Amino acid sequence: MKQHPYEKFTYYIYSDVYEEIVTHCMEAKPYEACGFLSGKQGFGEQVWRMTNEALTTHSFEISEQDYQKLKKTVQKRHEQITAIYHSHPTSIPYPSPTDILHAPEYPIAYLIVSLQNETPFLRSFLIMNKVVYELAHQVVKRG
Ligand SMILES: [Zn+2]
Numbered sequence: 001m002k003q004h005p006y007e008k009f010t011y012y013i014y015s016d017v018y019e020e021i022v023t024h025c026m027e028a029k030p031y032e033a034c035g036f037l038s039g040k041q042g043f044g045e046q047v048w049r050m051t052n053e054a055l056t057t058h059s060f061e062i063s064e065q066d067y068q069k070l071k072k073t074v075q076k077r078h079e080q081i082t083a084i085y086h087s088h089p090t091s092i093p094y095p096s097p098t099d100i101l102h103a104p105e106y107p108i109a110y111l112i113v114s115l116q117n118e119t120p121f122l123r124s125f126l127i128m129n130k131v132v133y134e135l136a137h138q139v140v141k142r143g
Contacts, residue, residue, distance in 0.1 A: 009042065009135070009136065010136045010137065010138055011044065011082070011083065011109040011135055011137040011138075012042060012043045012044065012137070012140050013037070013043075013044040013083075013139050013140070014043075014044060014140060014141070014142045015139050015142065017044050017045065017046070017047050020047040021035070021047060021085055021111070021113060021122070022113060022120045022122075024047070024049050024087075025087035025089075025113045025115060026115065026120070028089075029115060030089050030090075031052060031055055031056065031057055031089070032052055032054075032056065032057065032058065032060040032086050032087050032088070032089060033049070033052065033060075033085075033086060033087045034060040034062055034084070034085065034086040034087075035049045035050045035084075035085055035086075036048045036070060036081050036083065036084055037082055037083040037084075037085065037109075038074045038077070038079040038080060038081050038082060039079055039080070039082050040079065040080070040082075041080055041082065042082065043082060044082055045079070045142075046077075046079065048070055048073075048074075050062045050066055050067075051066060052086075057089055057090065058091075058096070059096070059098050059099075060086045081108065082108065082109060083108055083109035083110070083124075084104060084108055084109075084110055084111070085112070086099075087112070087113045087114070087115055088112055088113070088114045088116065089115050089116075090116055091114065091116055092116060093112040093113065093114035093121050093122065093123040094112065094123070095110065095125060095127060095132050099112075100130055100132060103127035103130075104127075107126065107128065109124050109125075109135055109137070110125040110126060110127050111124045111125075111137075112125070122137070
């Protein structure tokens with residue numbers, strides 16, 4: 001994969017947030033789960049489960065209305081939306097052509113949890129101008 005401006009950047013996810021994402025993804029099976037993380041820049045401190053409007057096993061869709069509502073809530077907390085996540089119930093943790101096509105235009109960590117194997121596997125990416133870059137992430141203890 002190519003170099004990108006965030007090459008040296010690491011996205012930090014609190015361990016309880018990580019657990020919550022995985023739990024959400026497991027509960028949504030066989031459908032894809034989706035949501036956002038908020039916090040200070042570069043951190044996933046809070047999980048926001050979103051409704052998958054598409055409700056399929058291979059794609060997800062978040063309504064603009066839900067997104068705008070969340071944006072306001074997050075702003076009130078003086079946080080930023082720092083990541084979007086979704087699950088791949090039966091496939092590898094890599095953005096599908098549809099994911100790439102519909103990825104947010106703003107820079108945000110793009111997390112995918114694969115449930116293909118017994119142990120859930122999370123990978124993080126940056127998708128900019130329809131190009132996928134690997135993004136380093138680290139699960140850390142809160143506080
Ligand atoms: Zn996907």
